[in-house]
Amino acid sequence: MKQLPINILLTLATCRLTSSETVGPTPTPLAPVSTLPTNTKSVHLTGDNKIENVELLNPVNLSLECIWTGNQNKQPNITGYWRKGGVDIQDSRVPVDPENQQYKLKRVFNIVSEEHLGNYTCVFENEAELNFILAVPRIGEKREKPIVSYVGDFVVLTCKMEDNKPVPRTWNWFKNNGTDKEQLFEAQRYDITVDGRNTKLMVKDVSISDSGVYHCAAVYNISTSTSKMQLKVITIWEPLKPFLGILIEVVILVTAILIYERNHSKKKKAEANGPNADSKNTQPQGEDEEAEESTSIRQRKT
Amino acid sequence: MTDRKLKSQSQEDGAEGPDGGWGWVLVVALFVSTSLVFGLMRGLGIFFVEFVQYFEESAQAISWISSIGLAAQQFFSPLGAALCNAYNTRLVVMTGGFLSGLGLILASQATCLVHLYFTMGIISGLGWGLVFTPMVATVMANFTRRRALAVGLGFSSIGLSSFAFNPLFQLLVETYAWRGALLILGGLSLNIMACGALIQPECHSKASTKVDSQSRSSRPDLLQRVSSYLEVSLLCERPYLTYALGVTLLNFGYFVPYFHLVAHSRQVGFSEYRAAFIMSAAGVTDIFGRIASGWFSDLGHFRVVHLLTLWTVLAGVFIMLLSVSSWTGSYAVMIVISLLYGFCSGALTSMVFAVVPMIMGVERMMGGLGLLQLIESCAGLLGTPLSGWLRDMTGNYTASFVVAGSFVLLGSLTMTTLPHYFSCAEPPPPQRPVFVDNSETLNLELGQKDGCPSEFNHQTVGQRESTH
DSSP: OOOHHHHHHHHHHHHHHSSOOSSSSOOOOOOOOOOOOOEEEEEEOOOSOOEEEOOOOOOEEEEEEEEOOTTTOOOOOOEEEEETTTEEEETEEEEEBTTTEEEEEEEEEEEEEEOOEEEEEEEEEEEEEEEEEEOOOOOOOOOOOOOEEEEOOEEEEEEEEOOOOOOOOOEEEEEEEEEEEEEOOOOOEEEEEETEEEEEEEEEEEGGGGGGEEEEEEEEOOOOEEEEEEEEEEEEHHHHHHHHHHHHHHHHHHHHHHHHHHHHHHHHHHHHHHTTOOOOSSHHHHHHHHHHHHHHHHHOOO | HHHHHHHHHHHTTOOOOOOHHHHHHHHHHHHHHHHIIIIIIHHEEEEEHHHHHHOOOOHHHHHHHHHHHHHHHHHTTTHHHHHHHSSHHHHHHHHHHHHHHHHHHHHTTTSSHHHHIIIIIIIIHHHHHHHHHHHHHHHHHTOOHHHHHHHHHHHHHHHHHHHHHHHHHHHHHHHHHHHHHHHHHHHHTTTTHHHTTTTTSSSSSHHHHTTSSSOOOOSHHHHHHHHHTTTTTGOOOHHHHHHHHHHHHHHHHTTTTHHHHHHHHHTTTTOHHHHHHHHHHHHHHHHHHHHHHHHHHHHSSSOOOHHHHHHHHHHHHHHHHEEEEEEGGGGGHHHHHHHHHHHHHHHHHHHHHHHHHHHSSSTTTHEEEEEHHHHHHHHHHHHHHHHHHHHHHHHSSSHHHHHHHHHHHHHHHHHHHTTTOOOSSOOOOOOOOOOOOOOHHHHHHHGGGGGHHHHHHHHHHHHEEEEH
């Protein structure tokens, strides 16, 4: 109880320093600085690594440290400073003295909301630098091909955060409306289910106007991570066109085969009856002969 | 000349077969229809993911669709054979093509999983059953010396179409979603009707020769006719039963690699693409195996039964080696064994069908094939779950593959007990005893004569020419 006034004072103090602009819905109020956990990221500059990804989900006091082992010049003092988003951070210039042949540059950053995320660079002036990319966990799988659905049917859009990434607090869904993103809520036609790392948006009774780009957003304390997908709605006529084409092809093929066979057998019959056509006397005999021969053949086979 | 040719043809194990000409057109028809039946069935896996997402059902519930389809195809095979014996083969195959297309078209409108079971499973399965056995039997009836090659060529379409259909189905699903894709596939299946149209109506209608199975009654009753159409009498003959048992045992193990090879490779530690490639390698040599073994067996150096035993033994050995070789962990070794396995498995497929007329004679082939499909369907249904269960019990696929391989070897052992197995020459095939009722057959034949195709007229013309 005694600590409360001190906490409030500190909160007020930090409120003046940090910008009051917040983008997007922030579900929780800003936590007091002293109760924020502290995280440290310490990286050695080897010359190969240029980027270090840092995943954050909660507001935190992040201490970033760059360690550089120097080069042949062995300069006594080097100036080091920090950049955010390409812009030099004010009052961050400090002289760096080597200790045990290592130059260390360290700074504590207060990361509480989305605008604090981004690209932080530690710079050893004219010598080396390293980028820290502070971001929320990214949604892994991206669906590049559009999801197709039919008018009157329902469609299910899903988003999943990978198992090795932290569970988001909740999920939100948005749809592109012109240049804006419009949030979708549980309504007649929309059914949103949130289940830890998975989320589903079911759009019922789909119509052509439902086509477009949809976003799913994984909400973390510090910011949200989004992924987009495209929904394409078509009528039954689309697949019907190739289907009818194939149907016509089948009908043509079958008719052609049957006609060919009829002509062929007619020709053969004409040839067979050809030699008989002159002598009518042999015809009835010929038929009996044929009948007898066919039975005899059959009997021989059996 | 023609007299002697006719005599020699009739003395050759009861087979009639012009061996060429229109027969090759029928091989093309078999090629197309087999690809539209089995190639299509194999490609249905692409719809699997879509169905799971849309219907929100478990993977097991969805996989029942293809199980029902395959089971229906094999179950209705005797029905297809019987209908061909009773009526017109062409009509049966065209009906089958229509039903298989109809099933898929109706499936595109499904709103729940049971609809899919009924349409994609039963209706299409019925259609496939009415198509496959009659087409195979017709092609085999049209060839004598080149029978195995013709059948091998026809079956090579399964492997080729799997290659072509997978990307095609993927494209269809991406463009039209599963509903549109099924609709278009239904249309494609209707092409089987064109294949069926190529079959010429039989001249010596089996109906006439079968009607007189009993000399006592002048009008045999329905049950006797049905049993003769279905060739139920075959079930009482030892050679057929032995062969059916051998094929059943074979089927226990035959499908296991197709279902589990990819999973086994992944478990050994290969990446997704490498594991899929092992499967593709087997698929490629499968195609060559079918054609090559058909061609080789037709050369006549060895008896078909001996070749069948050779390929089944090799296939069984390679199935077992598939699991054993994975202990070495070498990718190259697995690819080589997989290639060899694919070749043997394709080779034995051609032989399995080519042996059938040797055992029962060409006349009863239709019904015999139908019954065979039905009997081996049980093995196919049970074999894969059994291997899956073994895997769950032991934790890896070694036991499943070894058991599958041993079933295949057991099947080949069973086949060595066929009568006259160890003789070097082909024995004459058994004839079904037929009591000829002369007056009836004569009337029926005269009635059928107008529907005769050209060849028969040719023969009679030739005869008349030779006697003049």
